[in-house]
Amino acid sequence: MRDETGVRRPGQRRPRGSLTREQIVNAALRLADEEGLEALSMPVLARRLECGVMTLYGYIANKDDLLDAIALRGLADLRLPQPLPSDPAALLVAWGRALRQTLLAHPSLPVIFLSRPVLGPGIFRGVETLLAALGRGGQAPAAGAHAIYAVLIYTTGFAAWEAPRTRQQPESAYAAAWRREFASLDPSVFPLTGSVLEELTRVAGEEQFELGLAALAAGLVAAPTP
Amino acid sequence: MRDETGVRRPGQRRPRGSLTREQIVNAALRLADEEGLEALSMPVLARRLECGVMTLYGYIANKDDLLDAIALRGLADLRLPQPLPSDPAALLVAWGRALRQTLLAHPSLPVIFLSRPVLGPGIFRGVETLLAALGRGGQAPAAGAHAIYAVLIYTTGFAAWEAPRTRQQPESAYAAAWRREFASLDPSVFPLTGSVLEELTRVAGEEQFELGLAALAAGLVAAPTP
DNA sequence: AAAGCTTACGGTATGGTGTACAGTATAATC
Protein backbone atom coordinates (compact mmCIF):
# COMPACT_ATOMS: atom_id res chain seq x y z
CA MET A 1 0.00 0.00 0.00
CA ARG A 2 2.82 2.38 0.76
CA ASP A 3 6.36 2.35 -0.51
CA GLU A 4 9.29 3.24 1.71
CA THR A 5 8.77 7.00 1.20
CA GLY A 6 5.29 6.87 2.67
CA VAL A 7 3.45 7.83 -0.49
CA ARG A 8 1.07 5.52 -2.22
CA ARG A 9 2.45 3.82 -5.29
CA PRO A 10 0.26 3.80 -8.34
CA GLY A 11 -0.68 0.24 -9.13
CA GLN A 12 -1.10 -0.66 -5.47
CA ARG A 13 -4.81 -0.86 -4.86
CA ARG A 14 -6.82 -0.40 -1.75
CA PRO A 15 -8.68 -3.60 -0.80
CA ARG A 16 -12.29 -3.55 -1.91
CA GLY A 17 -14.77 -2.21 0.60
CA SER A 18 -12.06 -0.81 2.87
CA LEU A 19 -13.37 2.71 2.42
CA THR A 20 -16.61 4.27 3.63
CA ARG A 21 -18.32 7.58 3.07
CA GLU A 22 -18.02 8.26 6.78
CA GLN A 23 -14.25 7.78 6.70
CA ILE A 24 -13.98 10.17 3.79
CA VAL A 25 -16.10 12.84 5.45
CA ASN A 26 -14.21 12.52 8.73
CA ALA A 27 -10.87 12.78 6.99
CA ALA A 28 -12.05 15.79 5.01
CA LEU A 29 -13.25 17.57 8.15
CA ARG A 30 -9.98 16.81 9.90
CA LEU A 31 -8.04 18.08 6.91
CA ALA A 32 -10.06 21.29 6.81
CA ASP A 33 -9.63 21.78 10.55
CA GLU A 34 -5.90 21.26 10.44
CA GLU A 35 -4.91 22.93 7.19
CA GLY A 36 -7.78 25.26 6.47
CA LEU A 37 -10.69 25.00 4.11
CA GLU A 38 -8.68 26.19 1.12
CA ALA A 39 -6.31 23.25 1.57
CA LEU A 40 -9.14 20.75 1.23
CA SER A 41 -8.86 19.41 -2.29
CA MET A 42 -9.71 16.06 -3.75
CA PRO A 43 -6.10 15.13 -4.58
CA VAL A 44 -4.85 16.00 -1.09
CA LEU A 45 -7.74 14.16 0.52
CA ALA A 46 -7.11 11.10 -1.62
CA ARG A 47 -3.44 11.12 -0.66
CA ARG A 48 -4.40 11.21 3.02
CA LEU A 49 -6.74 8.29 2.57
CA GLU A 50 -4.23 6.43 0.41
CA CYS A 51 -6.60 5.96 -2.44
CA GLY A 52 -6.96 7.24 -5.97
CA VAL A 53 -8.74 10.51 -6.51
CA MET A 54 -11.59 8.99 -8.49
CA THR A 55 -12.26 6.44 -5.78
CA LEU A 56 -13.71 9.27 -3.71
CA TYR A 57 -16.40 9.82 -6.30
CA GLY A 58 -17.79 6.40 -5.55
CA TYR A 59 -18.90 7.76 -2.19
CA ILE A 60 -19.57 11.45 -2.74
CA ALA A 61 -21.35 13.07 -5.64
CA ASN A 62 -19.03 16.06 -5.97
CA LYS A 63 -17.22 18.58 -3.84
CA ASP A 64 -20.39 20.44 -2.91
CA ASP A 65 -21.79 17.20 -1.57
CA LEU A 66 -18.61 16.75 0.44
CA LEU A 67 -18.87 20.25 1.93
CA ASP A 68 -22.48 19.66 2.92
CA ALA A 69 -21.52 16.37 4.52
CA ILE A 70 -18.66 18.01 6.40
CA ALA A 71 -20.99 20.66 7.77
CA LEU A 72 -23.53 18.10 8.96
CA ARG A 73 -20.79 15.91 10.40
CA GLY A 74 -19.32 18.83 12.32
CA LEU A 75 -22.68 19.82 13.68
CA ALA A 76 -23.23 16.28 14.90
CA ASP A 77 -20.70 17.03 17.64
CA LEU A 78 -23.07 19.63 19.06
CA ARG A 79 -24.61 18.55 22.32
CA LEU A 80 -27.42 20.52 23.89
CA PRO A 81 -26.80 21.08 27.59
CA GLN A 82 -28.62 18.67 29.86
CA PRO A 83 -30.94 19.36 31.54
CA LEU A 84 -32.21 22.15 29.30
CA PRO A 85 -32.85 25.37 31.21
CA SER A 86 -36.54 26.05 31.47
CA ASP A 87 -36.20 29.83 31.26
CA PRO A 88 -36.37 30.71 27.54
CA ALA A 89 -33.64 33.34 27.66
CA ALA A 90 -31.32 31.01 29.56
CA LEU A 91 -32.09 28.26 27.09
CA LEU A 92 -31.17 30.44 24.12
CA VAL A 93 -27.94 31.46 25.81
CA ALA A 94 -27.04 27.86 26.64
CA TRP A 95 -27.72 26.81 23.08
CA GLY A 96 -25.67 29.67 21.64
CA ARG A 97 -22.75 28.72 23.89
CA ALA A 98 -22.87 25.09 22.83
CA LEU A 99 -23.05 26.06 19.19
CA ARG A 100 -20.07 28.39 19.48
CA GLN A 101 -18.01 25.66 21.11
CA THR A 102 -18.73 23.27 18.28
CA LEU A 103 -17.98 25.85 15.62
CA LEU A 104 -14.69 26.79 17.24
CA ALA A 105 -13.72 23.14 17.45
CA HIS A 106 -14.03 23.01 13.66
CA PRO A 107 -12.83 26.40 12.44
CA SER A 108 -13.87 25.84 8.86
CA LEU A 109 -17.51 25.24 9.70
CA PRO A 110 -18.72 28.83 10.12
CA VAL A 111 -17.82 29.93 6.64
CA ILE A 112 -19.45 26.79 5.19
CA PHE A 113 -22.63 27.45 7.12
CA LEU A 114 -22.71 31.06 6.04
CA SER A 115 -22.18 30.38 2.37
CA ARG A 116 -24.60 27.51 1.70
CA PRO A 117 -27.86 26.21 3.11
CA VAL A 118 -27.03 23.27 5.34
CA LEU A 119 -29.96 21.18 6.47
CA GLY A 120 -30.44 17.61 7.47
CA PRO A 121 -32.34 15.39 9.87
CA GLY A 122 -30.00 16.36 12.69
CA ILE A 123 -30.84 20.02 12.22
CA PHE A 124 -34.57 19.30 12.28
CA ARG A 125 -34.22 17.25 15.45
CA GLY A 126 -32.35 20.09 17.12
CA VAL A 127 -34.89 22.70 16.05
CA GLU A 128 -37.77 20.51 17.20
CA THR A 129 -36.16 20.00 20.60
CA LEU A 130 -35.50 23.69 21.04
CA LEU A 131 -39.00 24.64 19.97
CA ALA A 132 -40.47 22.19 22.45
CA ALA A 133 -38.31 23.49 25.29
CA LEU A 134 -39.10 27.09 24.42
CA GLY A 135 -42.78 26.17 24.31
CA ARG A 136 -42.55 24.72 27.82
CA GLY A 137 -41.07 28.08 28.83
CA GLY A 138 -44.09 29.88 27.43
CA GLN A 139 -42.84 30.88 24.00
CA ALA A 140 -45.16 30.59 21.04
CA PRO A 141 -43.69 28.37 18.29
CA ALA A 142 -43.48 31.22 15.79
CA ALA A 143 -41.61 33.46 18.23
CA GLY A 144 -39.40 30.50 19.10
CA ALA A 145 -38.49 29.96 15.47
CA HIS A 146 -37.46 33.57 15.08
CA ALA A 147 -35.46 33.51 18.28
CA ILE A 148 -33.64 30.34 17.27
CA TYR A 149 -32.72 31.87 13.93
CA ALA A 150 -31.46 35.09 15.46
CA VAL A 151 -29.21 33.28 17.92
CA LEU A 152 -28.02 30.95 15.17
CA ILE A 153 -27.04 33.84 12.91
CA TYR A 154 -25.37 35.83 15.66
CA THR A 155 -23.38 32.84 16.88
CA THR A 156 -22.33 31.63 13.45
CA GLY A 157 -21.30 35.12 12.41
CA PHE A 158 -19.36 35.55 15.61
CA ALA A 159 -17.58 32.24 15.21
CA ALA A 160 -16.63 33.11 11.64
CA TRP A 161 -15.04 36.30 12.89
CA GLU A 162 -13.31 34.45 15.69
CA ALA A 163 -11.94 31.48 13.81
CA PRO A 164 -8.32 32.18 13.01
CA ARG A 165 -7.49 32.07 9.34
CA THR A 166 -4.23 30.23 9.85
CA ARG A 167 -3.52 27.48 12.30
CA GLN A 168 -1.12 28.00 15.24
CA GLN A 169 -2.13 31.62 15.47
CA PRO A 170 -2.95 32.60 19.01
CA GLU A 171 -4.86 35.77 18.27
CA SER A 172 -7.59 36.14 15.71
CA ALA A 173 -6.79 37.36 12.24
CA TYR A 174 -8.80 40.50 12.91
CA ALA A 175 -6.83 41.37 16.01
CA ALA A 176 -3.61 41.30 14.04
CA ALA A 177 -5.16 43.23 11.19
CA TRP A 178 -6.47 46.00 13.45
CA ARG A 179 -3.05 46.49 14.98
CA ARG A 180 -1.22 46.41 11.67
CA GLU A 181 -3.57 48.78 9.87
CA PHE A 182 -3.82 51.26 12.71
CA ALA A 183 -0.06 51.47 12.94
CA SER A 184 0.02 52.82 9.39
CA LEU A 185 -2.39 55.68 10.13
CA ASP A 186 -2.08 59.04 11.78
CA PRO A 187 -3.27 58.32 15.34
CA SER A 188 -4.34 61.91 15.97
CA VAL A 189 -7.05 61.63 13.31
CA PHE A 190 -8.59 58.64 15.07
CA PRO A 191 -8.31 59.46 18.78
CA LEU A 192 -11.32 57.44 19.90
CA THR A 193 -10.40 54.42 17.80
CA GLY A 194 -6.90 54.57 19.19
CA SER A 195 -8.16 54.71 22.73
CA VAL A 196 -10.17 51.51 22.27
CA LEU A 197 -7.73 49.66 20.02
CA GLU A 198 -7.18 47.12 22.74
CA GLU A 199 -10.92 46.47 22.92
CA LEU A 200 -11.12 46.20 19.16
CA THR A 201 -8.39 43.59 19.02
CA ARG A 202 -9.81 41.64 21.94
CA VAL A 203 -13.31 41.87 20.60
CA ALA A 204 -13.60 38.40 19.19
CA GLY A 205 -13.55 36.64 22.50
CA GLU A 206 -15.71 35.02 25.09
CA GLU A 207 -16.82 38.08 27.05
CA GLN A 208 -17.80 39.93 23.91
CA PHE A 209 -19.73 36.92 22.70
CA GLU A 210 -21.54 36.53 26.00
CA LEU A 211 -22.38 40.22 26.11
CA GLY A 212 -24.11 40.25 22.76
CA LEU A 213 -25.71 36.87 23.28
CA ALA A 214 -27.27 37.88 26.58
CA ALA A 215 -28.55 41.11 25.07
CA LEU A 216 -30.00 39.30 22.10
CA ALA A 217 -31.65 36.54 24.14
CA ALA A 218 -33.20 38.97 26.58
CA GLY A 219 -34.54 41.16 23.82
CA LEU A 220 -35.94 38.25 21.85
CA VAL A 221 -37.81 36.82 24.80
CA ALA A 222 -39.20 40.21 25.77
CA ALA A 223 -40.51 41.13 22.31
CA PRO A 224 -43.04 38.69 20.89
CA THR A 225 -43.24 38.31 17.15
CA PRO A 226 -45.69 40.74 15.56
CA MET B 1 -10.37 45.59 -30.06
CA ARG B 2 -13.29 43.30 -30.74
CA ASP B 3 -13.91 41.13 -33.73
CA GLU B 4 -17.35 40.67 -35.18
CA THR B 5 -18.23 37.94 -32.65
CA GLY B 6 -17.74 40.32 -29.72
CA VAL B 7 -14.77 38.55 -28.17
CA ARG B 8 -11.36 40.10 -27.96
CA ARG B 9 -8.90 38.91 -30.58
CA PRO B 10 -5.43 38.01 -29.40
CA GLY B 11 -2.96 40.39 -30.89
CA GLN B 12 -5.29 43.34 -30.49
CA ARG B 13 -3.96 45.39 -27.62
CA ARG B 14 -5.65 47.74 -25.25
CA PRO B 15 -4.29 51.30 -25.55
CA ARG B 16 -1.72 52.10 -22.89
CA GLY B 17 -3.08 53.71 -19.77
CA SER B 18 -6.67 52.95 -20.65
CA LEU B 19 -7.09 50.76 -17.58
CA THR B 20 -7.13 51.69 -13.92
CA ARG B 21 -7.21 49.74 -10.70
CA GLU B 22 -10.54 51.34 -9.93
CA GLN B 23 -12.04 50.09 -13.17
CA ILE B 24 -10.80 46.60 -12.46
CA VAL B 25 -12.19 46.56 -8.95
CA ASN B 26 -15.53 47.94 -10.08
CA ALA B 27 -15.81 45.39 -12.84
CA ALA B 28 -14.89 42.60 -10.43
CA LEU B 29 -17.52 43.71 -7.93
CA ARG B 30 -20.13 43.93 -10.65
CA LEU B 31 -19.17 40.50 -11.93
CA ALA B 32 -19.44 39.01 -8.45
CA ASP B 33 -22.77 40.72 -7.89
CA GLU B 34 -24.22 39.49 -11.15
CA GLU B 35 -22.78 36.02 -11.48
CA GLY B 36 -21.81 35.10 -7.95
CA LEU B 37 -18.48 35.10 -6.18
CA GLU B 38 -17.52 31.68 -7.53
CA ALA B 39 -17.81 33.04 -11.07
CA LEU B 40 -15.24 35.74 -10.38
CA SER B 41 -12.04 34.49 -11.95
CA MET B 42 -9.15 36.29 -13.50
CA PRO B 43 -9.79 34.99 -17.04
CA VAL B 44 -13.47 35.92 -16.95
CA LEU B 45 -12.70 39.32 -15.50
CA ALA B 46 -10.08 39.94 -18.17
CA ARG B 47 -12.54 38.98 -20.88
CA ARG B 48 -15.05 41.48 -19.51
CA LEU B 49 -12.46 44.21 -19.47
CA GLU B 50 -11.19 43.20 -22.88
CA CYS B 51 -7.63 42.84 -21.77
CA GLY B 52 -5.17 40.02 -21.31
CA VAL B 53 -5.23 38.16 -18.04
CA MET B 54 -1.77 39.23 -17.02
CA THR B 55 -2.59 42.87 -17.58
CA LEU B 56 -4.66 42.71 -14.40
CA TYR B 57 -1.55 41.92 -12.40
CA GLY B 58 -0.15 45.30 -13.21
CA TYR B 59 -2.84 46.78 -10.97
CA ILE B 60 -3.56 44.15 -8.34
CA ALA B 61 -1.08 42.02 -6.46
CA ASN B 62 -3.08 38.78 -6.57
CA LYS B 63 -6.60 37.55 -6.17
CA ASP B 64 -6.61 38.05 -2.41
CA ASP B 65 -5.73 41.67 -2.99
CA LEU B 66 -8.62 41.91 -5.43
CA LEU B 67 -11.07 40.44 -2.92
CA ASP B 68 -9.93 42.88 -0.26
CA ALA B 69 -10.33 45.73 -2.71
CA ILE B 70 -13.81 44.54 -3.68
CA ALA B 71 -14.86 44.44 -0.05
CA LEU B 72 -13.59 47.96 0.62
CA ARG B 73 -15.13 49.23 -2.59
CA GLY B 74 -18.50 47.73 -1.72
CA LEU B 75 -18.41 49.21 1.74
CA ALA B 76 -17.69 52.62 0.28
CA ASP B 77 -21.33 52.70 -0.84
CA LEU B 78 -22.38 52.68 2.81
CA ARG B 79 -23.80 56.00 3.93
CA LEU B 80 -24.51 56.67 7.56
CA PRO B 81 -27.95 58.21 8.00
CA GLN B 82 -27.94 61.97 8.40
CA PRO B 83 -28.47 63.39 10.92
CA LEU B 84 -27.22 60.64 13.21
CA PRO B 85 -29.73 59.75 15.92
CA SER B 86 -28.50 60.91 19.29
CA ASP B 87 -30.00 58.01 21.19
CA PRO B 88 -27.34 55.25 21.24
CA ALA B 89 -29.77 52.39 20.66
CA ALA B 90 -31.42 54.21 17.76
CA LEU B 91 -28.00 54.98 16.33
CA LEU B 92 -26.96 51.34 16.42
CA VAL B 93 -30.20 50.33 14.74
CA ALA B 94 -29.83 52.97 12.05
CA TRP B 95 -26.30 51.87 11.37
CA GLY B 96 -27.25 48.21 11.19
CA ARG B 97 -30.00 49.03 8.70
CA ALA B 98 -27.65 51.00 6.48
CA LEU B 99 -25.08 48.24 6.61
CA ARG B 100 -27.63 45.59 5.67
CA GLN B 101 -28.78 47.63 2.69
CA THR B 102 -25.25 47.93 1.40
CA LEU B 103 -24.54 44.25 1.90
CA LEU B 104 -27.70 43.20 0.11
CA ALA B 105 -26.86 45.51 -2.78
CA HIS B 106 -23.67 43.48 -3.22
CA PRO B 107 -24.61 39.91 -2.36
CA SER B 108 -21.08 38.58 -2.44
CA LEU B 109 -19.82 40.97 0.20
CA PRO B 110 -21.01 39.21 3.36
CA VAL B 111 -19.12 36.01 2.73
CA ILE B 112 -15.97 38.02 1.92
CA PHE B 113 -16.29 39.97 5.14
CA LEU B 114 -16.86 36.84 7.16
CA SER B 115 -13.93 34.93 5.76
CA ARG B 116 -11.14 37.49 5.83
CA PRO B 117 -10.17 40.55 7.87
CA VAL B 118 -11.14 43.60 5.84
CA LEU B 119 -9.85 46.89 7.11
CA GLY B 120 -8.97 50.19 5.54
CA PRO B 121 -9.08 53.93 6.12
CA GLY B 122 -12.79 53.98 5.33
CA ILE B 123 -13.51 51.48 8.06
CA PHE B 124 -11.53 53.49 10.57
CA ARG B 125 -13.37 56.67 9.63
CA GLY B 126 -16.71 54.92 10.11
CA VAL B 127 -15.73 53.49 13.47
CA GLU B 128 -14.42 56.84 14.65
CA THR B 129 -17.65 58.58 13.63
CA LEU B 130 -19.79 55.98 15.34
CA LEU B 131 -17.71 56.08 18.50
CA ALA B 132 -18.01 59.86 18.63
CA ALA B 133 -21.77 59.76 18.15
CA LEU B 134 -22.16 57.04 20.76
CA GLY B 135 -20.01 59.08 23.10
CA ARG B 136 -22.29 62.09 22.66
CA GLY B 137 -25.11 59.76 23.67
CA GLY B 138 -23.35 58.86 26.86
CA GLN B 139 -21.62 55.64 25.88
CA ALA B 140 -18.07 55.01 27.04
CA PRO B 141 -15.72 54.35 24.14
CA ALA B 142 -14.99 50.79 25.22
CA ALA B 143 -18.68 49.92 25.48
CA GLY B 144 -19.21 51.62 22.13
CA ALA B 145 -16.54 49.48 20.50
CA HIS B 146 -18.17 46.30 21.75
CA ALA B 147 -21.61 47.46 20.65
CA ILE B 148 -20.37 48.34 17.18
CA TYR B 149 -18.79 44.94 16.80
CA ALA B 150 -21.87 43.08 17.97
CA VAL B 151 -24.13 44.90 15.51
CA LEU B 152 -21.56 44.43 12.75
CA ILE B 153 -21.41 40.69 13.32
CA TYR B 154 -25.14 40.24 13.61
CA THR B 155 -25.82 42.26 10.48
CA THR B 156 -23.12 40.64 8.38
CA GLY B 157 -24.17 37.19 9.46
CA PHE B 158 -27.78 37.99 8.70
CA ALA B 159 -26.94 39.36 5.28
CA ALA B 160 -24.91 36.26 4.47
CA TRP B 161 -27.91 34.12 5.31
CA GLU B 162 -30.18 36.37 3.32
CA ALA B 163 -28.15 36.78 0.16
CA PRO B 164 -29.49 34.36 -2.41
CA ARG B 165 -26.93 31.95 -3.74
CA THR B 166 -28.13 32.20 -7.29
CA ARG B 167 -29.26 35.30 -9.10
CA GLN B 168 -32.88 35.79 -10.20
CA GLN B 169 -34.10 33.74 -7.26
CA PRO B 170 -36.88 35.52 -5.42
CA GLU B 171 -36.67 33.58 -2.18
CA SER B 172 -33.53 32.89 -0.25
CA ALA B 173 -31.64 29.65 -0.74
CA TYR B 174 -32.48 28.67 2.82
CA ALA B 175 -36.19 29.08 2.30
CA ALA B 176 -36.11 26.69 -0.62
CA ALA B 177 -33.89 24.27 1.27
CA TRP B 178 -36.18 24.21 4.31
CA ARG B 179 -39.16 23.38 2.15
CA ARG B 180 -37.37 20.75 0.13
CA GLU B 181 -35.81 18.97 3.10
CA PHE B 182 -38.92 19.01 5.22
CA ALA B 183 -40.93 17.48 2.41
CA SER B 184 -38.68 14.41 2.58
CA LEU B 185 -39.30 13.82 6.29
CA ASP B 186 -42.10 12.31 8.31
CA PRO B 187 -44.07 15.38 9.41
CA SER B 188 -45.50 13.66 12.48
CA VAL B 189 -42.02 13.39 14.01
CA PHE B 190 -41.52 17.15 13.74
CA PRO B 191 -44.91 18.64 14.59
CA LEU B 192 -43.61 21.94 15.95
CA THR B 193 -41.15 22.44 13.11
CA GLY B 194 -43.93 21.73 10.66
CA SER B 195 -46.21 24.25 12.30
CA VAL B 196 -43.63 27.02 11.93
CA LEU B 197 -42.24 26.01 8.56
CA GLU B 198 -43.65 29.16 7.04
CA GLU B 199 -41.81 31.23 9.64
CA LEU B 200 -38.61 29.29 9.05
CA THR B 201 -38.72 29.94 5.33
CA ARG B 202 -39.62 33.59 5.79
CA VAL B 203 -37.03 34.06 8.47
CA ALA B 204 -34.40 35.79 6.43
CA GLY B 205 -36.34 38.96 5.89
CA GLU B 206 -36.75 42.47 7.05
CA GLU B 207 -39.01 41.96 10.07
CA GLN B 208 -36.81 39.20 11.41
CA PHE B 209 -33.75 41.37 10.95
CA GLU B 210 -35.37 44.32 12.71
CA LEU B 211 -36.52 42.15 15.57
CA GLY B 212 -33.08 40.82 16.39
CA LEU B 213 -31.41 44.15 15.74
CA ALA B 214 -33.71 46.01 18.11
CA ALA B 215 -33.21 43.36 20.78
CA LEU B 216 -29.46 43.47 20.37
CA ALA B 217 -29.20 47.26 20.38
CA ALA B 218 -31.40 47.61 23.44
CA GLY B 219 -29.47 44.97 25.33
CA LEU B 220 -26.09 46.43 24.39
CA VAL B 221 -27.00 49.92 25.53
CA ALA B 222 -28.48 48.67 28.77
CA ALA B 223 -25.53 46.50 29.78
CA PRO B 224 -22.27 48.42 30.10
CA THR B 225 -19.04 46.59 29.41
CA PRO B 226 -17.62 44.91 32.53
C1' DA C 1 -10.20 -25.55 -8.40
C1' DA C 2 -11.47 -23.08 -12.38
C1' DA C 3 -14.19 -19.94 -14.84
C1' DG C 4 -17.12 -16.02 -15.14
C1' DC C 5 -19.15 -11.91 -13.54
C1' DT C 6 -19.85 -7.65 -10.94
C1' DT C 7 -18.20 -3.68 -9.61
C1' DA C 8 -14.95 -1.07 -6.62
C1' DC C 9 -10.72 1.07 -7.60
C1' DG C 10 -8.04 4.33 -10.01
C1' DG C 11 -5.30 6.11 -14.41
C1' DT C 12 -5.86 9.27 -18.02
C1' DA C 13 -7.74 13.23 -20.18
C1' DT C 14 -10.14 17.76 -20.41
C1' DG C 15 -11.04 22.21 -19.38
C1' DG C 16 -10.80 25.25 -15.76
C1' DT C 17 -7.93 28.11 -12.23
C1' DG C 18 -3.96 31.50 -10.25
C1' DT C 19 0.24 33.43 -11.47
C1' DA C 20 5.64 33.53 -12.75
C1' DC C 21 8.25 34.78 -16.60
C1' DA C 22 9.52 36.53 -20.84
C1' DG C 23 8.38 38.87 -25.13
C1' DT C 24 6.42 42.69 -27.75
C1' DA C 25 4.61 46.84 -29.09
C1' DT C 26 3.58 51.58 -27.92
C1' DA C 27 4.14 56.15 -26.25
C1' DA C 28 7.40 59.36 -24.70
C1' DT C 29 12.02 61.27 -24.92
C1' DC C 30 16.07 62.34 -27.11
Add this chain to the structure above:
DNA sequence: GATTATACTGTACACCATACCGTAAGCTTT
Protein backbone atom coordinates in the same frame (compact mmCIF):
# COMPACT_ATOMS: atom_id res chain seq x y z
C1' DG D 1 13.85 59.02 -36.81
C1' DA D 2 16.23 56.35 -33.12
C1' DT D 3 16.16 55.00 -28.34
C1' DT D 4 14.14 53.67 -24.24
C1' DA D 5 10.99 52.62 -20.61
C1' DT D 6 7.19 50.12 -19.50
C1' DA D 7 2.30 48.80 -20.14
C1' DC D 8 0.24 45.05 -22.19
C1' DT D 9 0.01 40.07 -23.06
C1' DG D 10 1.18 35.05 -24.75
C1' DT D 11 3.14 31.06 -22.93
C1' DA D 12 4.02 27.84 -19.44
C1' DC D 13 3.33 25.43 -15.14
C1' DA D 14 1.20 23.65 -11.20
C1' DC D 15 -3.00 22.66 -9.38
C1' DC D 16 -7.92 21.94 -9.31
C1' DA D 17 -12.76 19.19 -10.17
C1' DT D 18 -14.42 15.62 -12.61
C1' DA D 19 -16.00 12.59 -17.05
C1' DC D 20 -14.73 8.42 -19.06
C1' DC D 21 -13.05 4.01 -19.17
C1' DG D 22 -9.74 0.21 -18.26
C1' DT D 23 -8.37 -3.12 -14.74
C1' DA D 24 -8.45 -6.31 -11.29
C1' DA D 25 -10.34 -8.04 -6.85
C1' DG D 26 -13.41 -10.76 -4.74
C1' DC D 27 -17.75 -13.23 -5.21
C1' DT D 28 -20.63 -16.73 -7.43
C1' DT D 29 -21.28 -20.63 -10.05
C1' DT D 30 -19.87 -24.55 -11.80
